[in-house]
Amino acid sequence: MTIPLQFSHEVTKARAQKTPIVALESTIITHGMPYPQNVETAHRVQEMVRKNGATPATIAVLDGNLHIGLSDAQLEQLAKAKDVAKLSRADFAACLASGGTGATTVAATMIAAHLAGISVFATGGIGGVHRGAELDFDISADLHELAKTPVTVVAAGPKAILDVPKTLEVLETLGVSVITFKQNDIPSFWSRHSGLQSPLRMDCAGEIARAQILRMEMGLAGGQLVNNPIPKQAEIPQSELAPIIAQALNEAREQGIIAKSVTPFLLGRIFELTNGASLRSNIALVLNNARLAAEIACEFGKQA
Numbered sequence: 001m002t003i004p005l006q007f008s009h010e011v012t013k014a015r016a017q018k019t020p021i022v023a024l025e026s027t028i029i030t031h032g033m034p035y036p037q038n039v040e041t042a043h044r045v046q047e048m049v050r051k052n053g054a055t056p057a058t059i060a061v062l063d064g065n066l067h068i069g070l071s072d073a074q075l076e077q078l079a080k081a082k083d084v085a086k087l088s089r090a091d092f093a094a095c096l097a098s099g100g101t102g103a104t105t106v107a108a109t110m111i112a113a114h115l116a117g118i119s120v121f122a123t124g125g126i127g128g129v130h131r132g133a134e135l136d137f138d139i140s141a142d143l144h145e146l147a148k149t150p151v152t153v154v155a156a157g158p159k160a161i162l163d164v165p166k167t168l169e170v171l172e173t174l175g176v177s178v179i180t181f182k183q184n185d186i187p188s189f190w191s192r193h194s195g196l197q198s199p200l201r202m203d204c205a206g207e208i209a210r211a212q213i214l215r216m217e218m219g220l221a222g223g224q225l226v227n228n229p230i231p232k233q234a235e236i237p238q239s240e241l242a243p244i245i246a247q248a249l250n251e252a253r254e255q256g257i258i259a260k261s262v263t264p265f266l267l268g269r270i271f272e273l274t275n276g277a278s279l280r281s282n283i284a285l286v287l288n289n290a291r292l293a294a295e296i297a298c299e300f301g302k303q304a
Contacts, residue, residue, distance in 0.1 A: 004096060005065075008057070011055060011069035012069075019054070020294065020297035021055045021057050021116075021120075022057065022293045022294050023109055023112070024057065024122055024123075025058075025108075027103040027105050028286065029079050030078060031086055032124065035079050039076055041286065048294070049290050052294035053294055053298045054293075054294040055069075056290075057069040057116070059109050060074075060104060063099055063101060064097070066112055066115075068118075084102060085101065086103060086105060087102040088105045089111065090141065092104075105127070106123055106126050107144075110151045110153065110223065114149050114151055120294075121293065122289045122294075123153060124156060125158060126140070126157075128140050128164070128166075129163045131163045132253075136258070144174065146171065147171075149222065150212070150215070153224065153226065154226045154296065156190075156228055157189050157227045158186075160189040160238075161267075168186065176223070176224070177211065177212075177224040179202050180198035180200070180226075180227040181202060182201075183198070184201055186227055188238055190236045190278060191238040192232060193229075193238065202226075205295035205298070208224070208226055209303055210303060213300070228285075241274075247269075247273065248265075248270050248273065251269060252266060252269075
């Protein structure tokens with residue numbers, strides 16, 4: 001039995017020519033933004049990757065096939081689809097086996113990227129340790145995937161709805177390289193600063209690529225988390241967001257929302273409570289991450 005992998009025409013060409021490729025997740029399309037902003041953003045992110053010298057490969061499962069790169073028609077189909085599964089390591093293979101359709105989280109996208117030989121992946125923010133995890137043990141599989149799978153993930157930091165200090169502690173315990181690009185403290189998704197010191201700082205894409213190459217040559221498992229601060233003009237200050245996040249978290253608890261439903265609910269409520277400002281910031285940070293990921297992918301191509 002073989003994995004039902006399907007490469008888009010654009011990705012197939014890039015693989016044949018051995019040119020840089022950047023993986024992109026699909027939960028941002030199905031669970032992160034409303035239609036039509038989701039498909040519009042997907043096209044803009046792909047174009048940002050192309051503009052910076054790499055080929056975009058948006059990853060999703062459609063009718064039991066793992067697609068590495070989506071056509072415009074497939075992007076539109078996914079953007080409009082209802083009740084799409086949110087896939088992580090635990091249910092990824094089951095979705096393929098049952099002929100299902102699913103969008104890939106950070107963990108699932110890392111797995112798919114590695115299967116396809118892609119070393120760099122751009123996303124919005126990673127999952128992590130949820131607030132109150134000491135009571136319900138709600139910890140994203142993204143953290144363990146970063147410790148297992150050799151893919152460099154470019155994000156705007158852990159999502160601000162998480163317990164960021166605990167998330168960083170878990171990443172340290174798991175041996176994940178946590179790098180912040182061009183600043184000393186960890187960004188906080190919609191905000192440039194969290195007040196938390198970054199374990200590592202790097203100021204150029206070439207150094208980031210070299211670190212992952214050396215990690216693999218040393219036989220060290222796992223990838224890197226590259227925290228790329230949101231552009232200054234697009235950020236929402238942490239002081240403005242804190243009470244809004246607290247309100248959304250309280251509402252989630254009161255309504256009994258748990259597990260995979262928590263993040264989409266919180267992002268939706270924060271969008272409403274910020275009158276759409278969080279979505280505008282989200283789009284800006286994803287584009288910024290796509291740009292840096294493409295630069296790192298190009299450096300992988302030069303150094304490999």
